Amino acid sequence: MRIFVLLAASLFFAQAAFAGAVGSPIPVGIAVGQTTNVALFGEEQVNGAKVAERMINEKGGVGGTPIKLVFQDTGGDEAGAINAFQNLISRDKVVAIIGPTLSQQAFAANPIANQAKVPVVGPSNTAKGVAQIGEYVSRISAPMTLVAPNALKRALAVNPNIKNVAVVYAQDDAFNVSETGIFQEAIKDMGLSIVLVQKTSVKDTDFTTQVTAILGAGVDMVVMSCLAADGGNMVKQLRQFGYEGLIVGGNGFNSPNMYPVCGKECTGVIVAQAYSPRADNAENNAFVPVFKEMFKKDPAQFSAQAYTSVKVVVDALNEVEQSTGKKVADMDTAELRTALNAAIISSSYETPLGEIVLDADGEITQKTFYVSQIKIAEDGKTGIMELLP
Template structure:
């Protein structure tokens, strides 16, 4: 093989070339290996946790979905965080400055992990995100292992706070919320017997919520006459709706995401359904108005956030939102992102005034912050909230609203029809 022919024959040249190629492969492969080794060496966990906490502003890392399928939520969350930052600047005279470091957590698990890793290495004191529950199951364990507090603004799946004691959330599970709206529907029409249920079966949020609805229905002696499974990407519901309408339902329960929900409501009405519609928490956003327009009128929704709540902090939040966005009302997901920032901000200020942030390493500061966070009570746009020792949000007020659309059918509001206080309830 290695003979060097003076006058190369075709086969000889081929042999030489394959020999050269093999040597080339070997060289490039060793080069790559050396490169990977060098990157691994440079990138080995330069964990900033052992460094002393620097004076000056603290950074909060936020990894939310700015690209991919969940970007609709991400962009509403981005607003919430920006407003919270503005709110904090207004009243933080003498406190510790906090700024948000925003990264795109995209809509998939590897990106959420990469964003969390990046932010942790930048030395953030706590994390907000990621947007989807599935992403949280991937990225939260990483923060947990490195001892970085996480406040989830929108994860509602079962088992999120149980990932570890550094993981908490401000997004209440549907288990507490969903039954309220069914009660309201039954109050309006006690004769309801036949219920149709629609949910997006490839969506983590809807599949969790629909179980709650099922339980709530069963507890009231109702079994669904039909359950229609849709997909996240569906927007044309002609088939499931006509199937369901053949069973003559008196109440329709929907657990789908916002835009699909708007379409489902519109098509239900267009195809002739006149009964009551109860929708899940995913539709608690004005984003549905332009989709279902006048057909939205009269639907019932249980909310973890009501724009109508008349408290100083919610008025502040609404004012900031109006300044940024004109006269629309903020969606729940924006309020929850605001709240995630707010609880961290307040916990940091309390810790700061106690002197808990002086003379400690970043790692110790993270531990203390987590402790302080869980111990506090907060007056938020969502109402008064606190945390269980596990990190589960303990929200005291939930609301039932009815959508009332303007005569133009372009815009509307969630009019409060009921409110329930749960004292010391464990979600």
């Protein structure tokens, strides 16, 4: 008996020392694409979320109670996202859901969480209108209205002689349809002419038709709204068929997991970001070394945004404890979800993305954006986003 007590006590203290927090953990749902082509993004999101979980629990979790991330794979489509959301809401009783990966999935799954009064924080949904889906929906991923035009401005600085532009977009994805609208408006506002618009699918692997049309049009710049696998393959085919002009990619090009798809052909592609691992703020300076230690590489945008999502939920949980004077662990799930949502919106947060503000709609305001040019290494698989000045 005495041995058992000793053992139990030492286990308890070992765990407390390791985790820095004790008690039954607070479940936070992570519903991202861990399979299908969407896993090119989802893998980075899982990594970023895991870093947040570790760092937060080492600092005592929420007032001494650890958090526990509950991962549910959404796959790449709407049905998978709906299924993951339902499991997290009803079975796992999570306090909030971080996800899904795609705006296309958010428009289908978020209304379910909204109806169930479960807060959703979008880690990577950048189409117009996602934050406005409902009261319980917010996002920490800046909409493309704010990000995408920056890449075009930089492209024009790289080559001031650009006149004729081809636009490509995946017509079966809500984010890409939204993004191309923003790109096309910005292109016209800059006085350039769109001489060709080509539609693709996120499921396409062969782009011969589109590439042939682009080569025939003799354009100086191709502006692409695609996801990572389709976009990577199309860039590769554009270059292999002999296109030599500039290529600007949208948010779907922000994953280094695209590099092995397009190989050295991705070098030179210009992309705008809502994050840089070089950002010099206290949160980023704490996040980057831990991420590097765990994953042996710099965090990319989708990892930093997933980390930020977890941090927003945890900061808001702390706020709930302070404003109600209750321990989150003692609160009824429904009561907690409602109080948590109220704390998430209309607040500001210190994050690796810099200071961000979520308004009453759950829409993000962010100050700093970046534009980079992809540089693929000799191995043809890894590379860097080289910041453009």
